[in-house]
Amino acid sequence: MSLHEATTPAFRANARAALDNANLQAALRGSRGNFITKRARAREDLPEFDALRDRARDIKDHVLAHLDLYLEAYEAQVIASGGHVHWAETAEEARAIVLDLCRQAGAKAVNKGKTMISEECGINDFLAENGIAPVETDLGEYIIQLRGEVPSHIIAPAVHVTVPEIEAAFRKAHTHLDPDRDLSDLAALQAEARGVLREKYFQAEVGITGANMLIAETGHSVIVTNEGNGDLTQSLPRMHIVMASLEKIVPTLEDAATILRILGRSATGQEMSVYTTFSRGPRRPGDPDGPEEYHVVLLDNGRSNMLATPFQDMLRCIRCGACMNHCPVYQAVGGHAYGWVYPGPMGAVLTPSLIGVEQGGQLPNASSFCGRCEEVCPVRIPLPGMMRSWREREFEKRLTPAAMRRGLGLWAFAARRPRLYRIAARLGAGLLSRLGSKTGRIASLPFARGWTGERDLPAPQRGGTFMDRWKAARR
Amino acid sequence: MSGPHVALFVTCLVDMFRPSVAFATVKLLEDAGCRVEVPPVQTCCGQPAWNSGDRENAKAIARQVIAAFEGYAHVVVPSGSCAATIARDYERMFEADDPWAARARALGARTHEITAFLTDVLGVTEVGQKAPVSVTYHDSCSGLRSLGIREQPRRLLASVAGLELREMAENDVCCGFGGTFCVKYPDISNVMAGDKTRNIAATGADMVLAGDLGCLMNMAGKASREGRAFRARHVVEVLAGDLATPPIGEAG
Secondary structure: OOOOOOOHHHHHHHHHHHHHOHHHHHHHHHHOOHHHHHHHHHHHOOOOHHHHHHHHHHHHHHHHHOHHHHHHHHHHHHHHOOOEEEEEOOHHHHHHHHHHHHHHOOOOEEEEOOOHHHHHOOHHHHHHHOOOEEEEOOHHHHHHHHOOOOOOOOOOOOOOOOHHHHHHHHHHHOOOOOOOOOOOOHHHHHHHHHHHHHHHHOOOOEEEEOOOEEEOOOOOEEEEEOOOHHHHHHHOOOEEEEEEEHHHEEOOHHHHHHHHHHHHHHHOOOOOOOEEEEEOOOOOOOOOOOOOEEEEEEEOOOOHHHOOOOOHHHHHOOOOOHHHHOOHHHHHHOOHHHOOOOOHHHHHHHHHHHHOHHHHOHHHHOOOOOOHHHHHOOOOOOHHHHHHHHHHHHHHOOOOOHHHHHHHHHHHHHHOOHHHHHHHHHHHHHHHHHHOOOOOEEOOOHHHHHHHOOOOEEOOOOOOOHHHHHHHHHO | OOOOEEEEOOOHHHHHHOHHHHHHHHHHHHHOOOEEEOOOOOOOOOHHHHHOOOHHHHHHHHHHHHHHHOOOOEEEEOOHHHHHHHHHHHHHHOOOOOHHHHHHHHHHHOEEEHHHHHHHHOOOOOOOOEOOOEEEEOOOHHHHHHHOOOHHHHHHHHOOEOOEEOOOOOOOOOOOOOOOHHHHOHHHHHHHHHHHHHHHHHHOOOEEEEOOHHHHHHHHHHHHHHOOOOEEEEHHHHHOOOOOOOOOOOOO
16 A cells, blocks of 8 residues: 555564664663653643643544545635645555646755655655655754665654764765864754755755644644744745645644644643744735645545544544653664554554554554553553554454464463363463472573573462462361 | 452462462451452453453453452452453453443452552551561553552552662563563563663662562563562562562572
């Protein structure tokens, strides 16, 4: 369905490689906890934060229950303001539309604000193949574009990169750089990127941005950024293309304001991002700036199939990234291990919905169900429960690995027969207890290397199972 | 005794690996005036099946537990995770119009994790024990997030004379056990366990306590492999005054 090549079936190998990657581990350790502390403080400072989460959830649920009506209302408003709406059922359609628009604009270069939908559609490679140079203007996106990578986090795309790695990428790409210039800290790197990108803003014929929200009442698209790059990207070129997925719709400006109050706080702990920009339609007579043409490409790519399924709630997601910031699995392996566009808990639920559980099934399994993602989700998406639903689909489709199915079947057979179970538990406890009789633990078990590879297995206490001992003592 | 009639759900791990946890639980309940019974028809709560997507087996095990335990005033479990399966998940396993859903809901409302039962239901504030040890407490995920257990074990520990609680960094972060997760994704689980043992060791506490044996076996097994000095015990052992039983993963 998508053009972004998925390595999700190789999640295990991806994760192993990520754990062995010293630079990645240094980057992850360096950022760990920052977002968590900031979000916690922002939540404490706003007494109505949790009540706002309930309201945001209700707003999104309402939209999803009436999505067709709101999409039509939104389209009518965009048209009324002089813009155009293009409906794309698939990623292929979306990128064909974007290429067509870029050609109409005579584009040789396209500037881009941060947009995960363009990642889903593989826009950058596609434009480049067709002779149009895409330039990422978000600093993190710019860094990974230079490195030939995809984002590893939905709001901090280069969170996996260390400062020395950024310097190396800049020195390789920016051939004008004086070798003696100090680029050893982030501020120096920012200044260098800003200098290079400033010029690019005036060279592009088209600016592509994403949208954090689309407002049905007014036809506005909303972006939030901290660098202001989105504003320059969308107002300087002669054509602005907004790429957004269907579920970004909210009914009113008021609703957008509600969601903005939880978005920044959940994402980075900011009350508001530095820039929050509303745009609607092309430049009007008398406007000092703005694009001559305004286009919205609305992507479905499998989302409408999620409506009225156990996965509909996933469409409430406002892409704050709090779930991955708080996920111990994401924090251990980083975003690339997940192998498709969206990492972390939200990716683990969304990916199988968009590329199929056959491809994406590893992701909802790679969770300890610790529940921290659901605890922090600003729109209260029951992420672990939905991952569990995916596991159920896999089990029904017999995609669960055979060894796992057999083990589970055998265990369940005994667990449903208490007397048989008692005997099995007695034998198992006795055997393991003898194996660990000297030290109280077992260092290696042939059939449990997953456990004993890197940790000991505490041996059962001597004297038999509790049920046996209880029976002997009380009756 | 005439106190509340309580059924103990032992849990499969406690039954097989650490019966002393169940004996300590019984002692705490009886000290608080409960009549404790251990229904013989019990194996496991079914969580491995439920979390692996095997709904049919999960439902079959749930029906078995519901039928065996619904005749008691309360069901008490020395595990937040298994208690959450009974109290929260059983109802979700059945269609709303299935009569088992109502029975699951009724049983769920009477099912409690042991420290929450003592504090929230029985109003116990003192356990009358003495233990000159420093401890740190790991909040197991299901108990914390599904059942809201955080203060209850700490309040009871505060009543143990001589005991010092030293909170660790990230005490609410998963230890990497996660049921089948630890054997399905051992590499990641191991890293999470290593982060946990580092945080525990940094407190300098004599031992880590928790309310779930799975997490404890994971933390104890990792710590012994790393040669860490701290010990691991289920919180009820300290609350019941049982420090004579060897700690988890040590020979007696």
